[in-house]
Amino acid sequence: MPDAVAPAPTDAPATEAPVPTAAPDTAAPDTAAPDTATPAPDAPATTSPPPTTETLVPWTGAHHPLTGLPAVNGLSRLPALAVKIGNNDTRSLPQVGLEAADIVYEAHIENNVTRFLGIYQSQLPERIGLVRSARSTDINLIGNLKNPYFAYWGSNEGVGAEVTAAESVGTFVARSTSGVGQENFVRDDARGASPFNGFLNAQGLMAAATGTAPDPVFQYGDLPASAVPAAGARWSTPNRQIDYVWDTTSRRWLRFQGGVPQLDQNGVQLAADNVLFLYVDYKVSAADFDSPQAVSTGTGDGWLLRDGTVTGVVWGRPFIANGWHLADDDTDEIVELAPGTTWVALAKLGEGKVLDLAEATAVTG
Missing domain, CATH: 3.50.90.10 (YerB-like)
Structure with a gap:
């Protein structure tokens, strides 16, 4: 809500002080009129209304399991x-x-x-x-x-x-x-x-789906204490360059591919609230010797990009039925995502790079 603007004080009508009048020349003692002036009346006090403030009431209802966002219009009961x-x-x-x-x-x-x-x-x-x-x-x-x-x-x-x-x-x-x-x-x-x-x-x-909604696979909450500012991050493979650059206006990570904005069908640039680099091993798929297969269980290093910052993490997932456990790689504290959408880069170790401001600016032009 815009800040309330106090009305300007009302100027008091100009009141001219009376001119002193000399005493008449009579037998009375020759006493000069006092050299005083009648003070002008004070301008009426103008009181500004108190500033309008908006109180944010914490959401106590349900949250969407895969974004952590408040389910203000109700939860979907559909399976993922x-x-x-x-x-x-x-x-x-x-x-x-x-x-x-x-x-x-x-x-x-x-x-x-x-x-x-x-x-x-x-x-x-x-x-x-x-x-x-x-x-x-x-x-x-x-x-x-x-x-x-x-x-x-x-x-x-x-x-x-x-x-x-x-x-x-x-x-x-x-x-x-x-x-x-x-x-x-x-x-x-x-x-x-x-x-x-x-x-x-x-x-x-x-429309014909049966089943239940999923449980969360990430935890959502506050910014990690060890987060440091980051302008962006890059994932480079021998045949691809993917960049995420923090946009201070939308407060999201904008996606670029091949050095140009990656757009959706409506011409809007793809973006995410969280970008998670998970460094994983790849093996040759037993089903197709030409196809790499990511190993998404076990443990490994990574980065979480959220709110214009980056945090080093250690990820863990013992079994395929488990969600992703993220811990701060310095403090071992649980790392939580920002509520919203998440893009996960299953990258090979050494393919990622955190961008400084000059490098991110070179991407956005």
Whole structure:
């Protein structure tokens, strides 16, 4: 609310002091009139109203599990939806519906480029794309979402067998271009040739979904005490450069890819409230010898970028059903995220760099 403005004081009417009058020349003693003037009346006091203040009442209701944001319009009871989304090259751009994801995981695929796994729960866009094929990395990543739905555009035979095995033990509910729900996967020739034109009717798919909402996989709360200012961070692979730069106006991390802003389907730059670098090991997928597979259990180093700062963290996740435990790498205190969306870079050790102001300015131009 704008600050209240006090009214200007009202000027008192000008009152001229009377001129002293000499005493008449009489037999009375020759006494001069006192050299005084009648004081002007004081201007009426003007009292400014007290400044208007806005009291923020802490939210005591429910919070969305995958963002930590207040569920002011009520909680979604739907299970989470994980969607494999392309980012191979410019033919994958712009992505559709990616900005609505609560969490976005980004991992290496073939040729040292990356692909997204968008996790949706607090909100569900009508259309998501470009939908691409599953990878071995995805299976363990979503094992902590309480039997989510996993939407992808097919797979090779080896990954397909891994998906079937994971689904059979309740890790997720698989939905693809064959079987139940296949009518919700469509190709749009306006986006070019296959495989760069696949879309998911997310709301149609989830209309028949059963199950429950996930538990949180991160903790949300205050800024870590050891956080230090940071202008941005960079993830570099042999074939890709990804930058996140802190924007003081929106108070979010703006995403750049290949040195240019990465935009959504509406021309709005993709951004996140948290960016989490998790340094993980990669191994060759047993299902596809050309495909790297991120190892997302165990422990490792990383960085949390939030609120214009960076904090060094140690991440831990003993089993795929566990959420992510983040501890300060100096104090061992629990590290909490800012409420909001989170993008997770599953990077190899040595691929990350914290940007100073000059480097971040060079990115934004």
